[in-house]
Amino acid sequence: KAGVTQxxxxxxxxxxxxxxxxxxxxxxxxxxxxxxxxxxxGLQFLFEYFSxxxxxxxxxxxxxxxxxxxxxxxxxxxxxxELGDSALYLCASSLVDPTPDTxxxxxxxxxxxx
Amino acid sequence: AQSVAQPEDQVNVxxxxxxxxxxxxxxxxxxxxxxxxxxxxxxxxxxxxxITGDNLVKGSYGFEAEFNKSQTSFHLKKPSALVSxxxxxxxxxxxxxxxxxxxxxxxxxAVHP
Numbered sequence: 001k002a003g004v005t006q007x008x009x010x011x012x013x014x015x016x017x018x019x020x021x022x023x024x025x026x027x028x029x030x031x032x033x034x035x036x037x038x039x040x041x042g043l044q045f046l047f048e049y050f051s052x053x054x055x056x057x058x059x060x061x062x063x064x065x066x067x068x069x070x071x072x073x074x075x076x077x078x079x080x081x082e083l084g085d086s087a088l089y090l091c092a093s094s095l096v097d098p099t100p101d102t103x104x105x106x107x108x109x110x111x112x113x114x
Numbered sequence: 115a116q117s118v119a120q121p122e123d124q125v126n127v128x129x130x131x132x133x134x135x136x137x138x139x140x141x142x143x144x145x146x147x148x149x150x151x152x153x154x155x156x157x158x159x160x161x162x163x164x165i166t167g168d169n170l171v172k173g174s175y176g177f178e179a180e181f182n183k184s185q186t187s188f189h190l191k192k193p194s195a196l197v198s199x200x201x202x203x204x205x206x207x208x209x210x211x212x213x214x215x216x217x218x219x220x221x222x223x224a225v226h227p
Contacts (some may be wrong), residue, residue, distance in 0.1 A: 031213050043217035056212050100146045100208035105157035
């Protein structure tokens with residue numbers, strides 16, 4: 001079975017721009033979660049989507065948003081980029097039941113904001 | 115609130131020796147505990163989890179972890195370390211009913227030949 005895929009793998013943006021990251025879950029997985037990894041804050045939960053609905057949200061500003069499509073693929077968007085948004089963004093997928101289920105991570109998208 | 119602590123930033127061990135990476139947790143209710151490993155420029159790889167049942171959990175690549183409720187610990191262990199085990203290890207806890215992982219700060223494991 002193919003693993004979680006994320007595109008693009010690397011992105012360079014400037015302050016004030018917006019960015020969209022994409023995640024394709026493992027086939028059959030219906031839950032997609034997003035995490036931000038930085039040297040200073042470590043791994044932090046952004047949000048989880050299931051059945052095209054946000055089921056849980058972390059403590060991030062409204063500039064961070066996401067969505068999930070009917071095929072379980074997910075995107076996250078960051079608007080008005082700030083230097084502090086530079087991070088590795090990880091997507092993870094899991095089966096819905098049982099919860100909490102094992103989350104399988106993609107390779108991540110490395111975002112650099114200049 | 116749920117939290118996880120990994121008290122060691124780095125663990126150094128000689129190849130062939132046993133290794134332990136420590137993790138303690140704080141949750142209300144029953145904990146759901148996970149260990150992940152991260153190699154450079156890679157995502158997280160799942161090693162093992164504790165949901166319920168036996169306190170000793172066996173996982174991938176010869177790793178195991180022992181759940182200790184009285185000490186609120188979930189230490190990762192391996193009987194004989196390999197140089198290829200050198201990586202960043204994360205302990206995580208999740209709440210019941212939703213897929214949200216709270217991670218520890220991570221422990222860098224260095225296995226020396």
